[in-house]
Amino acid sequence: MNIAFFSAQKYEQPFFNAHNLANHTLRFFSEPLNTLTAKLAEDCQVVCAFVNDDLSAEVLATLSALNVKLVTLRCAGFNNVDLAAANSLGLPITRVPAYSPEAVAEHCIALMLTLSRKTHKAYNRVKEGNFDLNGLLGFNLHNKTVGVIGTGKIGQALCRILSGFGANVLAYDPAPSIETLNYVPLDLLLTQSDIISLHCPLTPETHHLIDDAAYEKMKKGVMLINTSRGALVDTRATIAALKSKTLGYLGLDVYEQESELFFKDMSEEIIQDDEFQRLLTFPNVLITGHQGFFTQEALQEIAHITHQNIEQLVQNQPFTNQVLP
Ligand code: NAI
Secondary structure, X not given: OEEEEOOOOHHHHHHHHHOXXXXXXXXXXXXXXXXOOHHXXXXXXXXXXXXOOOEOHHHHHHHHHXXXXXXXXXXXXXXXXXHHXXXXXXXXXXXXXXXXXXXXXXXXXXXXXHHHHOHHHHHHHHHOOOOOOOOOOOOOOOOOEEEEEOOOHHHHHHHHHHHHHOOXXXXXXXXXXXXXXXXXXXXXXXXXXXXXXXXXXXXXXOOOOEOHHHHHHOOOOEEEEEOOOHHHEOHHHHHXXXXXXXXEEEEEOOOOOHHHOOOOOOOOOOOOOHHHHHHHHOOOEEEOOOOOOOOHHHHHHHHHHHHHHHHHHHOOOOOOOEOOO
């Protein structure tokens, strides 16, 4: 089979090649999938897409007309897919539901500790021979109240790590599943937490879950961590909350308009997104470019499960990891 990988990056190709036991022809396109690039999938039976690829009705219809038999996402989230359109075209969509929840949970901890202990600033100071501690005062995670919104695979992994720090974990999930967690209503979590971390999917209900009204409920100086999907957080309201000092620390691995920026080198470009640029000016904001998943263990598992999803097409077996509308 010929398999078209869109938004393909150099670092992931060795993992997909190593797991290509069936010797398929893997075509790696650096271009993102969209209405203009979809035709690159000509002669391909499978399309492998990533988080910011466009899987709208129009793109799916083009892929279907090209005789693509499967779209397999090499990620967990599927908010970029028009599932109803895929269903009516009879085009199955599969994903990698869990590759390493710990990878993302550990990245959350990296963001929390970096923001709290300011190790990114200390690194630069010491490099320049500046050993002054003024401005580097941090706080302990021990005994802090951490609110975890969404207790699926990643949220649970984070709760496990946080308990090791001796933090007091509050959880919110419309479908509570873990007996040992202290589930509370969302408003209570927002008012009580010193740190809030988002681990729910992006849906119409969770779009701008963190908005002006949510910030109004939070403790002054709260830390917010978002490693889930950018649009869970209203960027305009976030900038206002940073200016008013309601938000004391912000750690983002995802951003509302990240598809224009992330996964490419923009260092020679003039970035046009004024809200993103404003976020970067705050001394208490730390942004990483959607790298929560980016560990060796996770890439191995993504490649393994993706090839397994493709094998189920080859063998005409039911898809274990199909996403349905
Ligand atoms: P999951 O499906 O295991 O868990 C999601 C949880 O959110 C479920 O327990 C669900 O009941 C809950 N939920 C649904 N609606 C909610 C709401 N309105 N409020 C609170 N909770 C709600 O998903 P998993 O694997 O834990 O991933 C979470 C999110 O992390 C994904 O949707 C994805 O967007 C993001 N992600 C980010 C990565 C990164 O590299 N930064 C990598 C992988 C996933």
